[in-house]
Amino acid sequence: MSDPPPTPLLTLRGIGKSFLGVRVLDGVDLDVAPGEVHAVVGENGAGKSTLMKIVSGGYAPDGGTVEFAGARRTFRGPRDAQRAGIGIIHQEFNLLPERTVAENVYLGHEPVRRGLVDRRGMLDRTTRLLASVGETTLPADARVGQLGVAQQQVVEIAKALALDARLLIMDEPTAALADHEVELLYGLVRRLQERGIGLLYVSHRLAEVFDLSGRITVLKDGRRVTTVDTADTTADELVRHMVGRELSSYYPDRAAPEDRGPVRLNLRDAGNRKLRDVNLQLRAGEVLGIGGLQGSGRSALARAIFGVSPFTTGDVTLDDRPVRLRSPRTAMRAGIAYVTEDRKGEGIVPRQSVLDNALLASRAVFAARSGRAARTTRVRELLAAVEIRGAGDDQEIRFLSGGNQQKVVLARWLALNPRILLFDEPTRGIDVGAKSAIHDLVRRLARDGAAVLMISSDLPELLGMSDRIVVMRDGHVAGELPAGATEEEVVALAVGTVREPAQ
Amino acid sequence: MSALSLLPARRSVPGVFVALTLTLTIGWLVVLLDGGQLFNQSTTVSLLHVAAGLGLVAVGQTLVILGGSLDLSVAYVISLSTLVAAETMNGSDGAVLPAIGLVLVVSAGVGLLNGLLVTRFRVNAFIATLGVGLLLKGYLDNGYDGPAGTTAPSLVHALGYQRIGPLPVSFLLLIAVTAAAWFALSRTRFGHHLVAVGGDPEVARLSGVRNDRVLVTAHVLCSMCAGLAGIYLASRLGSGAPRVGTEGLYDLESIAAVVIGGTALAGGRGGVIGTVGGVLLLASIDAIFNQLEVDAFFKQVIRGVIIIAAVAVYARRAMRKAA
Numbered sequence: 001m002s003d004p005p006p007t008p009l010l011t012l013r014g015i016g017k018s019f020l021g022v023r024v025l026d027g028v029d030l031d032v033a034p035g036e037v038h039a040v041v042g043e044n045g046a047g048k049s050t051l052m053k054i055v056s057g058g059y060a061p062d063g064g065t066v067e068f069a070g071a072r073r074t075f076r077g078p079r080d081a082q083r084a085g086i087g088i089i090h091q092e093f094n095l096l097p098e099r100t101v102a103e104n105v106y107l108g109h110e111p112v113r114r115g116l117v118d119r120r121g122m123l124d125r126t127t128r129l130l131a132s133v134g135e136t137t138l139p140a141d142a143r144v145g146q147l148g149v150a151q152q153q154v155v156e157i158a159k160a161l162a163l164d165a166r167l168l169i170m171d172e173p174t175a176a177l178a179d180h181e182v183e184l185l186y187g188l189v190r191r192l193q194e195r196g197i198g199l200l201y202v203s204h205r206l207a208e209v210f211d212l213s214g215r216i217t218v219l220k221d222g223r224r225v226t227t228v229d230t231a232d233t234t235a236d237e238l239v240r241h242m243v244g245r246e247l248s249s250y251y252p253d254r255a256a257p258e259d260r261g262p263v264r265l266n267l268r269d270a271g272n273r274k275l276r277d278v279n280l281q282l283r284a285g286e287v288l289g290i291g292g293l294q295g296s297g298r299s300a301l302a303r304a305i306f307g308v309s310p311f312t313t314g315d316v317t318l319d320d321r322p323v324r325l326r327s328p329r330t331a332m333r334a335g336i337a338y339v340t341e342d343r344k345g346e347g348i349v350p351r352q353s354v355l356d357n358a359l360l361a362s363r364a365v366f367a368a369r370s371g372r373a374a375r376t377t378r379v380r381e382l383l384a385a386v387e388i389r390g391a392g393d394d395q396e397i398r399f400l401s402g403g404n405q406q407k408v409v410l411a412r413w414l415a416l417n418p419r420i421l422l423f424d425e426p427t428r429g430i431d432v433g434a435k436s437a438i439h440d441l442v443r444r445l446a447r448d449g450a451a452v453l454m455i456s457s458d459l460p461e462l463l464g465m466s467d468r469i470v471v472m473r474d475g476h477v478a479g480e481l482p483a484g485a486t487e488e489e490v491v492a493l494a495v496g497t498v499r500e501p502a503q
Numbered sequence: 504m505s506a507l508s509l510l511p512a513r514r515s516v517p518g519v520f521v522a523l524t525l526t527l528t529i530g531w532l533v534v535l536l537d538g539g540q541l542f543n544q545s546t547t548v549s550l551l552h553v554a555a556g557l558g559l560v561a562v563g564q565t566l567v568i569l570g571g572s573l574d575l576s577v578a579y580v581i582s583l584s585t586l587v588a589a590e591t592m593n594g595s596d597g598a599v600l601p602a603i604g605l606v607l608v609v610s611a612g613v614g615l616l617n618g619l620l621v622t623r624f625r626v627n628a629f630i631a632t633l634g635v636g637l638l639l640k641g642y643l644d645n646g647y648d649g650p651a652g653t654t655a656p657s658l659v660h661a662l663g664y665q666r667i668g669p670l671p672v673s674f675l676l677l678i679a680v681t682a683a684a685w686f687a688l689s690r691t692r693f694g695h696h697l698v699a700v701g702g703d704p705e706v707a708r709l710s711g712v713r714n715d716r717v718l719v720t721a722h723v724l725c726s727m728c729a730g731l732a733g734i735y736l737a738s739r740l741g742s743g744a745p746r747v748g749t750e751g752l753y754d755l756e757s758i759a760a761v762v763i764g765g766t767a768l769a770g771g772r773g774g775v776i777g778t779v780g781g782v783l784l785l786a787s788i789d790a791i792f793n794q795l796e797v798d799a800f801f802k803q804v805i806r807g808v809i810i811i812a813a814v815a816v817y818a819r820r821a822m823r824k825a826a
Contacts, residue, residue, distance in 0.1 A: 078709050079709065082709075094703075096702040096703055098698070098702055098772040099698065099702065103695060107695065108711030108712045109711060110692050110695055112692065117689075117690050117695060
């Protein structure tokens with residue numbers, strides 16, 4: 001832990017926050033000096049976003065104090081924090097594509113002369129603001145929708161500066177940028193620093209963190225692990241701080257070598273807008289874990305296989321036959337099932353009954369002539385087999401617990417006898433008991449000969465369940481790890497501190 | 504960063520005026536072949552009268568649609584306004600100003616109700632304004648069987664029939680209201696905020712815009728525009744007419760004119776100039792078909808086709824822009 005520079009701009013002391021009894025942040029200290037770039041790193045779910053939302057007024061902390069510019073503050077909302085001088089640049093821009101740069105920059109506080117919006121003044125001031133961050137080619141009267149992502153980011157920054165922001169929070173600012181645009185962002189960050197603006201820089205990408213920041217704070221499980229001077233640390237050390245938890249819970253036995261069957265699904269140089277050159281083999285009888293950070297292409301991979309946003313390049317073979325999975329319907333007919341990450345939004349129809357939800361896929365894809373009664377009977381059996389507790393088949397599914405809802409979703413897919421199952425965060429938001437039931441079920445499916453691909457952000461789960469782990473980064477496969485890999489190895493591949501093994 | 508493809512914001516003529524010119528040219532030729540004359544004094548004047556009535560409503564409608572809302576109660580507000588105007592005047596020239604004032608107050612009240620339902624009570628705009636419209640319908644159906652009241656002769660003369668050259672005074676009123684609305688949209692904070700609320704309510708809110716207040720104001724202005732249209736119709740008809748708004752289909756036609764004029768139904772993009780173009784287009788089609796004595800049903804079919812085509816064209820453009 002290093003000494004904080006004198007007169008910090010922002011001081012957080014003992015910040016805590018719980019959601020529904022789950023402690024998301026616990027006693028976090030952090031400070032940012034004027035002109036400092038302070039990076040915040042951590043795994044998915046370490047509490048970075050929550051912390052940033054507290055600083056920018058999105059959430060009120062349960063405990064601890066926020067001091068900004070020498071005074072204790074309690075922000076009533078994002079607007080309040082903005083007025084105080086704290087700007088936040090989200091991954092998703094808060095801009096109106098149909099309006100001009102100037103109109104966006106001054107939205108909500110347009111300069112007024114004699115009661116009317118001073119358009120000329122607005123354009124001039126915007127041009128000056130843009131020039132002050134080194135952007136001289138961007139016309140203030142261009143429509144924002146016409147601009148590239150990098151330029152929109154500049155507009156966002158100008159918008160924050162127009163409100164005299166003295167602290168800027170950048171949440172994964174390079175996630176949407178192309179490589180050459182990242183350099184421009186670096187320049188921008190330096191100019192902001194020269195103006196004495198403090199920056200909180202949240203990023204998964206350690207390379208950037210090392211390039212830009214003066215200090216780094218590592219969060220893990222809602223606590224601050226350490227704060228270090230960037231010059232005094234290494235990427236390996238950071239990764240060690242980010243992970244490191246005991247593998248305590250029980251996981252079902254892995255597949256024995258003889259259980260592994262032939263290659264079911266084979267991707268060769270497959271890609272689309274979010275994925276490139278993915279090479280992957282999925283075998284019958286195994287659970288293939290997919291690791292990586294959010295936005296690394298894990299879900300995009302599952303969605304491409306399931307035909308939601310299909311592959312546009314490369315070859316896909318299913319049981320050695322080339323296939324084109326153009327839509328979820330074709331994928332389902334080919335024997336692929338997809339348990340989505342967004343259960344509430346994509347997994348269930350909340351106001352329909354348990355039975356209707358379980359029957360959804362079979363009804364949609366297969367003709368009724370196979371016998372409605374037989375189908376219903378089979379689904380009822382499956383529902384019994386997955387052990388849904390405390391609910392009748394006719395109950396609306398929204399009244400069930402998350403774990404039971406997920407079991408219904410599973411029953412839906414099992415009714416199709418899938419040969420390939422894609423699980424995207426199968427146990428997110430599910431209580432511990434239901435979790436291990438789902439783990440057992442997943443393993444049983446693999447043992448019965450299905451090929452299972454499981455995406456998980458929960459590292460112990462990923463390590464405990466998988467027979468192999470493929471780690472994604474930036475839309476491609478960063479590397480593959482055998483069973484028994486460590487959390488460090490997964491995270492190192494995910495954030496890109498180690499050289500990728502040649503493919 | 505490159506200046507590549509960075510044109511200043513588009514300030515070009517909305518596509519609807521191209522369509523309008525085409526329609527008028529083709530219409531003129533067809534009518535000519537038919538042995539008629541599209542642009543004689545009387546047809547032009549009646550076209551502009553039709554446009555004035557619909558235009559006043561549609562300009563108001565543009566404001567709420569830009570803000571991401573909608574007003575289905577305008578037709579009833581119009582009917583109510585004709586009655587309020589005619590009955591207050593009761594044939595007396597001295598009562599013109601109080602009558603106009605009362606109409607504006609009453610219509611503003613309806614707009615306020617619409618606005619509060621949409622913002623405070625979070626009722627979907629479609630349902631809220633439809634409900635308020637039905638409320639007014641109940642009042643009108645219950646109280647009136649036919650025309651009532653008498654519009655002051657001076658107003659009938661001035662607003663209903665007087666012209667300056669080929670331009671009816673009512674059309675000049677439309678131009679004035681349009682200019683005011685255009686000015687409000689481009690040069691006042693209210694206008695900027697309204698477009699922002701329609702474009703993305705969350706972005707507007709986070710930028711410090713008071714969304715509710717802006718949207719309520721838009722609803723009040725929209726209803727007042729409908730009130731003005733009612734005053735105009737009262738001066739045209741000489742009395743209050745309890746069904747003139749619905750029979751003239753002012754609710755759906757005004758929305759159609761807004762959409763044809765290039766304003767996005769979801770809000771956040773468009774403007775009143777395009778709406779006036781849309782109004783003129785609809786009025787021209789009317790005029791052409793009247794000249795050709797086309798069957799009324801067929802006329803509706805053609806209008807339907809035009810509305811769908813317009814929306815499809817805008818959708819395609821939006822898609823290309825996004826790509």
